[in-house]
Amino acid sequence: MKGWAMYQEIQQLRELGLNKSQAVRKLGIDRRTVSKYWEVTPDEFAQLRQKAKRREKGLDRYERRIVGWLMEYPDMSACRLAQY
Numbered sequence: 001m002k003g004w005a006m007y008q009e010i011q012q013l014r015e016l017g018l019n020k021s022q023a024v025r026k027l028g029i030d031r032r033t034v035s036k037y038w039e040v041t042p043d044e045f046a047q048l049r050q051k052a053k054r055r056e057k058g059l060d061r062y063e064r065r066i067v068g069w070l071m072e073y074p075d076m077s078a079c080r081l082a083q084y
Contacts, residue, residue, distance in 0.1 A: 003049070006029065010037050010038065023038075
């Protein structure tokens with residue numbers, strides 16, 4: 001369960017009067033996730049989602065270099081690529 005559906009489930013359980021531990025057991029998700037979104041408004045959640053979309057991923061800064069290697073050496077294995 002991800003995104004808005006997860007957020008809405010957490011908020012519904014909160015409105016029903018469940019505590020965080022009960023919500024964790026009911027939803028089967030990590031307690032840190034429930035704690036993170038427990039007091040968040042819908043507007044704040046939307047901002048968090050937008051921020052996560054713009055976040056730079058670990059290999060983004062190497063993308064051009066990796067694509068160049070793959071174009072030049074199409075038979076290069078993933079293991080060899082990881083070594084570079």
